[in-house]
Amino acid sequence: MGSSRSSLRGVPDGQQLLQETGCEPERSGRLGWFCLGLRSEDLEAELSENPIGDRIVGAFFQPGQETVDFPSFVRVLAHFRPTEKNWTRDGVQPEPANSRNRKLKFAFQLYDQDRDGKISRTELLQVLREMLGLQVTEEQLQSIAERAIQEADLDRDDAICFDEFRKSLEKVDIDHKMSVRFLE
Amino acid sequence: MAALWPLLLLLSQHLWACLALTLPDEPHDGPPSVGFDASHVGPSVDLPGALRVFSLDYHHVQAPFEIVLWIMLASLAKLGFHWSGRVPAVVPESCVLIMVGLLVGGVIYGVRHSAPPTLSADAFFLFLLPPIVLDAGYFLPGRLFFENLGTILWYAVLGTLWNVVGIGLSLYGVCLLVPDSLGDISLLHCLLFGSLIAAVDPVAVLSVFQEMHVNEQLHILVFGESLLNDAVTVVLYKLFESFLRLPSVTGLDVLVGGCRLIVVGLGGFFVGLFFGLVAALTSRFTSRAQVIAPLFVFLYSYLSYLTSEMLHFSGITAIVTCAVTMKQYVEANVSERSNTSIQYFLKMWSSVSETLIFVFLGVSTIQDIHMWSWPFVCSTLLLCLVWRATGVLLLTAVVNKLRRNAVTFRDQFIIAYGGLRGAICFSLVFLIDDFPKKRLFITTTIVVILFTVFVQGMTIKPLVELLDVKRKKRALPTVSEEIHSRLLDHLLSGIEDVVGYWGQHYWKDRFEQFNKKYLRRFLIGEHHQARSSILRVYQELERRDQQGDEEAPPPVDPRPGGRPLLPEEMDSIRRILSRNLQNFNKKQTPAYSRHTLHQDATAKTALHRHQSLPERHTCNRSTLCPQRAEGEFSKSYRGRARLSRSHTVCSASPRRSEPPDSVDPTALNPTLPSDPEPAEEQRSPLHRAPIETATKKQLSFVLESETRQ
Numbered sequence: 001m002g003s004s005r006s007s008l009r010g011v012p013d014g015q016q017l018l019q020e021t022g023c024e025p026e027r028s029g030r031l032g033w034f035c036l037g038l039r040s041e042d043l044e045a046e047l048s049e050n051p052i053g054d055r056i057v058g059a060f061f062q063p064g065q066e067t068v069d070f071p072s073f074v075r076v077l078a079h080f081r082p083t084e085k086n087w088t089r090d091g092v093q094p095e096p097a098n099s100r101n102r103k104l105k106f107a108f109q110l111y112d113q114d115r116d117g118k119i120s121r122t123e124l125l126q127v128l129r130e131m132l133g134l135q136v137t138e139e140q141l142q143s144i145a146e147r148a149i150q151e152a153d154l155d156r157d158d159a160i161c162f163d164e165f166r167k168s169l170e171k172v173d174i175d176h177k178m179s180v181r182f183l184e
Numbered sequence: 185m186a187a188l189w190p191l192l193l194l195l196s197q198h199l200w201a202c203l204a205l206t207l208p209d210e211p212h213d214g215p216p217s218v219g220f221d222a223s224h225v226g227p228s229v230d231l232p233g234a235l236r237v238f239s240l241d242y243h244h245v246q247a248p249f250e251i252v253l254w255i256m257l258a259s260l261a262k263l264g265f266h267w268s269g270r271v272p273a274v275v276p277e278s279c280v281l282i283m284v285g286l287l288v289g290g291v292i293y294g295v296r297h298s299a300p301p302t303l304s305a306d307a308f309f310l311f312l313l314p315p316i317v318l319d320a321g322y323f324l325p326g327r328l329f330f331e332n333l334g335t336i337l338w339y340a341v342l343g344t345l346w347n348v349v350g351i352g353l354s355l356y357g358v359c360l361l362v363p364d365s366l367g368d369i370s371l372l373h374c375l376l377f378g379s380l381i382a383a384v385d386p387v388a389v390l391s392v393f394q395e396m397h398v399n400e401q402l403h404i405l406v407f408g409e410s411l412l413n414d415a416v417t418v419v420l421y422k423l424f425e426s427f428l429r430l431p432s433v434t435g436l437d438v439l440v441g442g443c444r445l446i447v448v449g450l451g452g453f454f455v456g457l458f459f460g461l462v463a464a465l466t467s468r469f470t471s472r473a474q475v476i477a478p479l480f481v482f483l484y485s486y487l488s489y490l491t492s493e494m495l496h497f498s499g500i501t502a503i504v505t506c507a508v509t510m511k512q513y514v515e516a517n518v519s520e521r522s523n524t525s526i527q528y529f530l531k532m533w534s535s536v537s538e539t540l541i542f543v544f545l546g547v548s549t550i551q552d553i554h555m556w557s558w559p560f561v562c563s564t565l566l567l568c569l570v571w572r573a574t575g576v577l578l579l580t581a582v583v584n585k586l587r588r589n590a591v592t593f594r595d596q597f598i599i600a601y602g603g604l605r606g607a608i609c610f611s612l613v614f615l616i617d618d619f620p621k622k623r624l625f626i627t628t629t630i631v632v633i634l635f636t637v638f639v640q641g642m643t644i645k646p647l648v649e650l651l652d653v654k655r656k657k658r659a660l661p662t663v664s665e666e667i668h669s670r671l672l673d674h675l676l677s678g679i680e681d682v683v684g685y686w687g688q689h690y691w692k693d694r695f696e697q698f699n700k701k702y703l704r705r706f707l708i709g710e711h712h713q714a715r716s717s718i719l720r721v722y723q724e725l726e727r728r729d730q731q732g733d734e735e736a737p738p739p740v741d742p743r744p745g746g747r748p749l750l751p752e753e754m755d756s757i758r759r760i761l762s763r764n765l766q767n768f769n770k771k772q773t774p775a776y777s778r779h780t781l782h783q784d785a786t787a788k789t790a791l792h793r794h795q796s797l798p799e800r801h802t803c804n805r806s807t808l809c810p811q812r813a814e815g816e817f818s819k820s821y822r823g824r825a826r827l828s829r830s831h832t833v834c835s836a837s838p839r840r841s842e843p844p845d846s847v848d849p850t851a852l853n854p855t856l857p858s859d860p861e862p863a864e865e866q867r868s869p870l871h872r873a874p875i876e877t878a879t880k881k882q883l884s885f886v887l888e889s890e891t892r893q
Contacts, residue, residue: 049697052671056678080679082588107672124667128718131670136719144722148664160664168664176589177672180680 051130055110079106082179101166103178108165118159121145257288258539276641278391278542282634285546293550302551303544305611309499312537313608314489316387317500318482319534320411321507322526328404329508331688335591336408338583339599341445343409343575344382344416350571351564352378358563365557369621372428377625379420380613381568381632385606386410386500387538388633392604392641399654402595406602414608415449415498421612422496428617452492452501459488459502460509464707467510467517477522478529481514513707541607548610549630555623564628565635568605576600594651601644604636605629666721 050056060068060076079102096102111119111127125145132141152160152168160168242249261284265277292300303312329336352375359366359374389410393403423441427433463484470477485506492502515523576599584590591599613629616622648655677689 050678
C-alpha cells in the first residue's frame with residue numbers, strides 16, 4: 001500500500017475519529033483514501049506470507065461486514081500507537097485505544113475467533129499449528145498446547161480467559177512490543 | 185574460611201616453585217619478552233662418564249612447564265576467590281586477581297631485584313584475547329543485540345570518537361599548561377594516547393557486569409559497545425601512529441583515515457561472516473565424526489580473527505560476527521553432546537584467559553620503568569571520567585528520540601560509570617614506538633586501569649543497588665509467554681506490512697524468510713529439523729522438569745483429583761498413539777515428560793531408549809513407565825510382556841508390585857485392576873473400554889504404563 005496526501009475533509013467524521021483514536025489527521029489521512037471500500041482480498045495479498053495473516057485480516061473486519069471503511073481501519077490501527085506514559089486512569093474519559101489493556105484485548109481476539117471470551121484448547125491448537133507449521137508433529141503440538149494451558153489456566157476450566165491471558169503476559173513489555181512508531 | 189587454608193598453602197607452594205625455577209636468571213630490563221622468562225638450566229649433577237640414576241633436565245620442558253605453572257597459579261587464585269567467604273560479594277573477581285598478580289610480581293621483584301615477566305602484546309592479542317571475545321560472541325543474546333544495534337553502534341563509534349578527540353585535545357592543553365615537565369609531548373602523542381585510553385574494554389566490563397545482573401538492555405548496551413568500539417580504537421591508534429611517523433600530516437591523510445575506519449569495520453564484519461558461513465557449512469557434514477565437531481567451531485573462529493588481524497581489520501568484530509553467524513546453524517547440525525562440549529570449552533578457555541590477563545596485569549605493574557607526573561596522571565583520570573559522562577549524556581539525548589525504549593538517566597549513569605579500561609589499553613601502550621615520555625604513558629595507563637577496575641568495579645555494584653537500576657528478570661520464560669510473544673511478533677510484522685512501514689519487524693521477518701529459504705536449506709543437514717523458539721522453550725522446560733532442576737518453574741500441576749477420561753478423549757489418545765507407533769522410526773526429537781496421559785511423548789521416549797538399553801537402571805522413576813513399553817512393538821505380545829517382567833525385576837520400583845510371573849498376555853487386562861496403585865480412577869474407564877484386537881491390547885498396555893504416578 002502506498003501513501004498519499006489527503007486532507008481530513010475527505011474523511012467522514014474526521015474530528016470525532018481523531019478524538020476517539022488519537023491519530024493525527026494528516027497522518028491517518030495519508031493512509032486513508034485507498035481504504036475506502038477495502039476488501040479482504042486486498043489485505044490478504046499483503047499478508048499472504050504471514051502465518052496468522054488471515055486472523056489479522058479478520059481483525060479489521062467487523063463481523064458480517066464485507067468491506068472495511070476508513071474509520072474502522074483507523075480504529076484498529078489506533079491500537080498500535082505507542083502508549084503515552086502519563087495517561088492515568090480516570091473514570092471520565094473512555095480508555096484510549098492504545099492502552100495496554102486494549103492492546104492485550106486486541107491480541108486476545110486474534111486467538112478467540114468465536115468471541116466467547118475464552119481461548120479454548122482447540123483455538124490455541126489452531127494458532128500453534130499456524131505458527132509452527134510443519135516443524136512439529138501433532139503430538140508435540142498437543143503437548144505444547146497442554147502445557148501452555150496448564151501454565152496459564154488458574155481457574156481450571158481448561159480455557160484461558162482474558163484475565164489469565166493478561167496475567168501470563170505481565171512480564172512482557174506490551175507497550176513496547178505492540179507499537180508501531182509510524183503511528184505517533 | 186577453613187577451606188581456604190589448604191588452598192592458600194597450595195598457592196604459596198606454587199609461588200615458591202615459580203620462583204625457584206626462575207631464579208637463576210639474567211637480569212633483563214625493559215618490558216616484554218615473549219611473555220615468559222628464559223631461565224637457565226636447572227641443577228644437574230655431572231658425574232664424569234657415569235650413568236646417572238636420577239637426573240633433572242629442566243631446560244627441555246622449560247617453556248611449557250612455566251606456562252602451565254602460570255595458568256595453574258591463576259586458576260588456583262580464582263578457585264581461592266570463590267571459596268573465600270564474603271569476599272566475592274564485595275570485591276569483583278578481577279580486582280582479586282590483579283591483587284594476586286601484584287603480590288606475585290612483588291615477590292618476584294623482591295627476590296630477584298629485577299622486573300618480573302610482563303604481558304607481551306603479542307601473547308595478549310594472539311592468544312589471550314580471542315577466547316574471551318569468542319565466548320562473548322557465541323553467547324550474545326542475538327535478538328536483543330540486533331534490536332539495539334543502532335544504539336550500540338552509535339555509542340561505539342561516535343562515543344569513542346568523542347572520547348578520543350576530547351581526551352587527546354584536553355591532555356594537550358594540560359601539557360601546554362605544564363611546559364616544564366610535559367612540554368615535549370606533542371599533539372599527536374596526546375591524540376595517540378587518547379585513542380588507546382578512551383576505549384572501553386570488553387574483558388573488564390564482562391567480568392564486572394556479569395556479577396551484577398542488571399536489566400538486559402543495559403547490559404547489552406554497555407557490553408555491545410565495548411565489543412564494537414574495537415574497530416574505532418584500532419583505526420585511530422594505527423592512524424595516529426602512522427601520522428607520527430610521517431613528516432607532516434595533511435587533510436588528505438585525515439580523510440584517508442576516515443575511510444579506513446569504514447574499511448576496517450566492514451572488513452572485519454565480512455571476514456567474520458565468511459568464516460561463519462564456512463563453519464556452518466562444515467558442521468553440516470560432521471555427523472559421522474561428531475567428536476571433532478567442536479574443534480571446527482574454534483578453528484574457524486580463530487582463523488577469522490587471525491585473518492582479519494593479518495589484513496589490519498578489526499579482529500574482534502570478525503570473531504564476534506563469525507560466532508553470531510554460525511551459532512544457529514552449528515547448533516542445529518551438531519549433536520547435543522557436541523553442543524555442550526562447545527559451550528563448556530568456550531567457557532573454560534575464556535575463563536582461563538581472563539584470569540591470566542588480570543594476574544599478568546598485576547604482575548606487570550611491578551616495573552622499574554615507571555615515570556610519575558602528578559598533573560598528567562590526575563588530569564588523565566579526571567578527563568576520562570568527564571568526557572565519558574558528557575559523551576554518554578549527549579549521545580543518549582539524541583538517540584532517545586529515535587528509540588522506542590528510552591534509556592533512562594540511571595541507565596545512562598551506569599553506562600558512563602561502567603566504562604572500564606583493561607588489558608587492551610595496556611598492550612597497546614607497550615606497542616608505541618619509543619619516545620622519551622613513553623614510560624609516563626605506561627604508568628598513566630596502569631594507573632587508569634587500576635583505578636577503573638578497583639574503584640569503579642567495586643563501587644558499581646552498590647551503586648546499582650542504590651540507584652535501584654532495573655535488574656534482570658530471574659524467572660525462566662514460560663511456554664505461554666513464548667507463544668504469545670511469537671504471536672505478537674507475527675501480528676506486528678503483519679501490521680507493519682499493511683501500513684507499509686518498514687519497521688523492525690518487517691526487516692526481521694524478511695531476514696527470517698531469507699534465512700529459511702536459502703540459508704537453512706543450504707547450511708543445515710536434512711535430518712535436522714528447524715526448531716521454533718516455542719519448541720525450544722518447551723523442550724528446555726521439559727528437560728528441566730525431568731532433571732528436577734531447582735530453577736525450573738514449578739512443574740505444571742497434574743490436575744488434582746483427575747477427572748475421568750471421556751471416551752472421545754480416549755479415542756483421540758488411542759488414535760494419536762497408533763499413529764505414533766506406526767511412525768516411530770521417523771521421529772527425531774524425544775520430548776521427555778512425566779505428565780498427563782495427553783502427553784504421549786512418553787511413547788516416543790520409549791522408542792529412543794530402545795537404543796540406550798544399558799542406561800535402563802539409571803533412569804528415575806518418572807521415566808520408568810516408558811520402559812515397560814520399550815522394545816519393538818512388532819514383537820509378540822508375550823515377548824513384550826517378558827521384557828516388562830525383566831524390567832520390573834531390575835527396576836525395583838516400589839510401585840511395581842505385580843509379581844513377575846503373573847504377567848500373561850490374555851490376563852494382562854484383567855490383572856490391571858488388581859494393580860494396587862492407588863487413586864487411578866483414570867485407568868478404570870481404560871480397561872472397561874472395549875478392547876478387541878491385539879493392536880488395541882498393545883495400546884492399552886502402553887496406556888496403562890503411561891498413567892500418571
